[in-house]
Amino acid sequence: MTTRINPHRLVQASPADLKHPSNNIKRIVLSTAQIAVEAHPAKWLRTPSKPKSRVLVIAHSDRGALDDHALQTIAAAAILADAETAVLALILGELNDDLSSAAADEVMILPALDFQIFQPDIELASVLAIIELLKPKHIFLPDNLIGDGDLGRRLAALKKLSVATHVLEIDVQHVASAQSGGCVLAQSNLPEVILLAPNAVDAELPFTAKATRIDAPTINHAASPYQAHYQDMGLQTSAAEDIALEDADFIVSAGNGVQNLATLASLASSLNAAVGASRVVVDDGKFPRDKQIGATGKTVTASTYMAIGISGAVQHLQGIKDCRHVIAINKDASAPIVKRANLSVIGDAEAVMQALMIEIEKAKEVVA
Numbered sequence: 001m002t003t004r005i006n007p008h009r010l011v012q013a014s015p016a017d018l019k020h021p022s023n024n025i026k027r028i029v030l031s032t033a034q035i036a037v038e039a040h041p042a043k044w045l046r047t048p049s050k051p052k053s054r055v056l057v058i059a060h061s062d063r064g065a066l067d068d069h070a071l072q073t074i075a076a077a078a079i080l081a082d083a084e085t086a087v088l089a090l091i092l093g094e095l096n097d098d099l100s101s102a103a104a105d106e107v108m109i110l111p112a113l114d115f116q117i118f119q120p121d122i123e124l125a126s127v128l129a130i131i132e133l134l135k136p137k138h139i140f141l142p143d144n145l146i147g148d149g150d151l152g153r154r155l156a157a158l159k160k161l162s163v164a165t166h167v168l169e170i171d172v173q174h175v176a177s178a179q180s181g182g183c184v185l186a187q188s189n190l191p192e193v194i195l196l197a198p199n200a201v202d203a204e205l206p207f208t209a210k211a212t213r214i215d216a217p218t219i220n221h222a223a224s225p226y227q228a229h230y231q232d233m234g235l236q237t238s239a240a241e242d243i244a245l246e247d248a249d250f251i252v253s254a255g256n257g258v259q260n261l262a263t264l265a266s267l268a269s270s271l272n273a274a275v276g277a278s279r280v281v282v283d284d285g286k287f288p289r290d291k292q293i294g295a296t297g298k299t300v301t302a303s304t305y306m307a308i309g310i311s312g313a314v315q316h317l318q319g320i321k322d323c324r325h326v327i328a329i330n331k332d333a334s335a336p337i338v339k340r341a342n343l344s345v346i347g348d349a350e351a352v353m354q355a356l357m358i359e360i361e362k363a364k365e366v367v368a
């Protein structure tokens with residue numbers, strides 16, 4: 001019998017192979033391998049050396065990262081930009097990520113404009129100052145509910161710029177948006193402000209960019225004609241059990257592999273996380289139906305989803321497709337949830353939960 005070789009497996013290449021001038025990862029030394037490399041050619045670099053104009057992409061970050069919608073918006077701008085146009089990503093809030101694979105040529109960060117602080121006038125004044133300085137040809141924003149959609153509309157209204165909202169289709173000449181409740185696709189020329197709908201563009205691009213950090217100009221808010229008319233009274237945190245699963249930011253979810261529900265409840269409480277469940281445990285009567293996550297349960301969008309003793313059946317995965325970070329705790333390394341997870345702990349659910357709680361307590365003591 002011949003052993004089958006997985007053509008999509010990671011290949012191993014030595015540093016010498018990587019330095020080879022004709023390197024398209026064709027010369028592979030399997031025995032002395034030191035570095036793992038994906039078996040596909042490198043992406044080309046798009047950044048123009050002497051850009052004559054700019055397009056601006058504005059997006060809020062969330063705890064130092066951009067979500068898929070923001071990355072798709074940068075990708076849309078990069079796809080449309082010609083060889084003499086640079087894509088500048090203006091990030092409102094902190095940014096820890098490198099945006100070269102997102103294909104931003106330049107990156108400017110305004111960390112004080114965190115989306116959790118409601119300050120639309122200050123955001124508008126800052127963005128207008130940058131627009132007046134850089135004079136971009138087009139301004140792209142993700143049409144979302146965390147402030148970018150609102151900012152784009154305010155910007156267009158104040159400066160009387162042409163605008164298209166909830167853009168589903170885009171090319172260098174035109175945009176199209178759904179009208180009349182989605183029955184009609186309305187088209188227009190490429191406007192100055194483009195508010196992109198989610199998933200209109202694939203963020204996976206065949207090219208990268210330099211993502212050069214550039215300093216933000218000093219903005220004198222006291223002299224700005226756009227003074228704050230709002231006072232942010234701050235965020236009020238609710239206990240995890242009072243939050244609907246659809247709104248929860250951190251979910252600890254139980255599957256058939258969880259023996260001790262009390263341990264799971266303690267873990268969720270120490271993480272201030274909401275509790276969810278797979279259908280099997282709901283059917284077993286261990287949780288009420290409104291805790292079920294999946295195709296026939298709830299769709300959740302938590303930033304962290306911890307699946308404990310959950311196999312990751314396709315119906316369950318459907319309910320967590322928009323979760324940003326999935327952590328799997330499972331004794332079976334080949335369970336489908338492990339493929340979906342960003343981090344997996346292979347081991348017995350009870351032992352891992354107990355160990356985790358000890359670490360959480362230690363971490364809390366350090367913080368206190």
Ligand SMILES: Cc1cc2nc3c(=O)[nH]c(=O)nc-3n(C[C@H](O)[C@H](O)[C@H](O)COP(=O)(O)OP(=O)(O)OC[C@H]3O[C@@H](n4cnc5c(N)ncnc54)[C@H](O)[C@@H]3O)c2cc1C
Nearest residue numbers: 255256257278279294295296297309311315316331332349
């Ligand atoms: C029409 C239809 C709709 C459905 N809708 C949904 C839905 O909305 N939501 C949903 O969740 N399911 C749904 N299902 C059911 C789905 O197909 C699966 O049967 C279900 O998700 C499995 O739940 P589970 O992963 O908790 O259990 P199991 O499939 O029994 O998996 C248990 C997992 O726990 C692991 N495990 C076992 N013991 C331990 C241990 N001691 N420590 C660590 N890990 C351990 C195992 O390795 C396994 O991966 C639907 C099915 C159908 C047909």
